[in-house]
Amino acid sequence: MWLKDSSIGRKFVMSLTGLALVLFLLFHGCMNLAVVFSEEAYNMICHLLGANWYALIGTLGLAFLVLVHFCYALYLTIQNRAARGNDRYAVTGKKEGVEWESENMLVLGFCVLGFLCLHLYNFWFKMQFAEVTGIETGMFDPQNGAAYVKALFTEPVWGQVYCVLYLIWLCALWFHLNHGVWSALHTLGWNNLVWMKRIKVIGCIVATLAVLPFAIVVLYYFGMGLAML
Amino acid sequence: MDQYIDIKVRVWRQAGPKAQGHFETYDLKHVFQGASFLEMIDILNEQLVAEHKDPVTYDHDCREGICGMCSMYVNGHPHGPDSAITTCQLHMRKFKDGETITVEPWRSRAFPVIKDLMVDRGAYDKIMQAGGFVSVNTGGVPDANSIPIPKPVADEAMDAASCIGCGACAAACKNGSAMLFVAAKVSQLALLPQGKIEAAARAKAMVAKMDELGFGNCTNTGACAAECPKSVSLANIARLNREFLCAKFKD
Structure with a gap:
């Protein structure tokens, strides 16, 4: 199967899964932003995406995408390390125009994944998981998402620690996407001499748009938490 | 001084x-x-x-x-x-x-x-043998003016053809990938009408050979193009991806 056996095939899978996850992030970010304007509206979205069949299928799809993206990342990295050979260069010069993030995608990916686990425990486990299984995992009603968000981010001291942790996570995610988005388009063959610069700018804009809504929500609650101190 | x-x-x-x-x-x-x-x-x-x-x-x-x-x-x-x-x-x-x-x-x-600083770069020759050519069927030589090629296309093909196959791209790449070399060789022929006929088969054959010889997977860091002595552009890699993916989807 060429999607597994050829190098461009493997990169094609990385690109498609990555871009699909970026689309999800944009969607997720827009919904989160609602909580800043109206907690009721946010809870309505939580209700829509609770234990409904389409939300569950979506969740399973996302888990599959993350799994494929992760497994391929490991597979590609192992192959690439082997392709370098046993001897490393004694001196490695700085290569002009090479982005720092492009050389550290795996590390950034692990950062994103680590925080993702924390995030799933903080919210998903207490909301969708609790609603589906009927097990009580948090202190509020599973559909009262706004209460969970507020409790986590505004609790004295720990809330602010969580805010900083989430902001670090979002930074790692931004760097990952700043290379990932344009690189994915490039791998799909969607680039040429003229579009090279444009596509990098588009990648940067998409990365910012995907991360910014999350950052706004965290900063909003960070401010609220400080005011409550 | x-x-x-x-x-x-x-x-x-x-x-x-x-x-x-x-x-x-x-x-x-x-x-x-x-x-x-x-x-x-x-x-x-x-x-x-x-x-x-x-x-x-x-x-x-x-x-x-x-x-x-x-x-x-x-x-x-x-x-x-x-x-x-x-x-x-x-x-x-x-x-x-x-x-x-x-x-x-x-x-x-x-x-x-x-030995010392000398390495075996035969791998690049093997990739070329796999498809880096245009099959010439003998016969009358067609008139050059009967195949018009737009100037920008000719320029891009010429720039891709400036690759001297030195191996700096694979040597500079943190993934040991030969994509810039293969992309340049595929591009210089795929851009011109004489090479277009075999473009799909060429892309598949050369990429398969590249993978077989143990080169790594490209992650678009751009180190290859930054270090290329002939300044071959990264855009060629996008063209190779395009040629390869189109060929695979046609199969």
Whole structure:
């Protein structure tokens, strides 16, 4: 199967899964932003995406995408390390125009994944998981998402620690996407001499748009938490 | 003004393909800055021969930047610290008095060291044999003016064709990927009407050969294009991806 056996095939899978996850992030970010304007509206979205069949299928799809993206990342990295050979260069010069993030995608990916686990425990486990299984995992009603968000981010001291942790996570995610988005388009063959610069700018804009809504929500609650101190 | 400088040269010495390599540092006095880098290695070798030592083995041929033989990783850069030139076009005026210059061979699984700084780049020839050509069926020669090619296309094909197959791209790549080389070779032919006919088969054959020979997977860091002595553009890689993916979807 060429999607597994050829190098461009493997990169094609990385690109498609990555871009699909970026689309999800944009969607997720827009919904989160609602909580800043109206907690009721946010809870309505939580209700829509609770234990409904389409939300569950979506969740399973996302888990599959993350799994494929992760497994391929490991597979590609192992192959690439082997392709370098046993001897490393004694001196490695700085290569002009090479982005720092492009050389550290795996590390950034692990950062994103680590925080993702924390995030799933903080919210998903207490909301969708609790609603589906009927097990009580948090202190509020599973559909009262706004209460969970507020409790986590505004609790004295720990809330602010969580805010900083989430902001670090979002930074790692931004760097990952700043290379990932344009690189994915490039791998799909969607680039040429003229579009090279444009596509990098588009990648940067998409990365910012995907991360910014999350950052706004965290900063909003960070401010609220400080005011409550 | 070019002056005479004293330098230290730290060279990778390896007796053979299976031998354990190591660095050896040599003092070299009174080197003229107007000398090319390879002339400096020649001076070093004369000194080594006079001392009854084994001279440093390295690849070189045309010494004017078109054959792609001089493969040296100088101070952490393929073809040295200057941009868009080969090692033979590098001059000693890029280095300072008292400097220690580290010279290493290409390090990549697909380019095994033969001796000292000389590596086996036969892998690139094998990729070319897999599809880097246009099949010519003998017959009358068509009139050149009967196949018009737009100037921008001809320029892009020419720029891709400037690849000399030196191996700097794979040597500079943290993934040991040969994508820029394969992309340049696929592009120079795929852009022109004569090469278009076999474009799909060529892309598939050359990528399959590249994977088989143990080159890595491209992650678009761009180190290859930054270090390429002929400034071959990264955009060629997008074209190779496009050609390859289209060919696979057609199958």
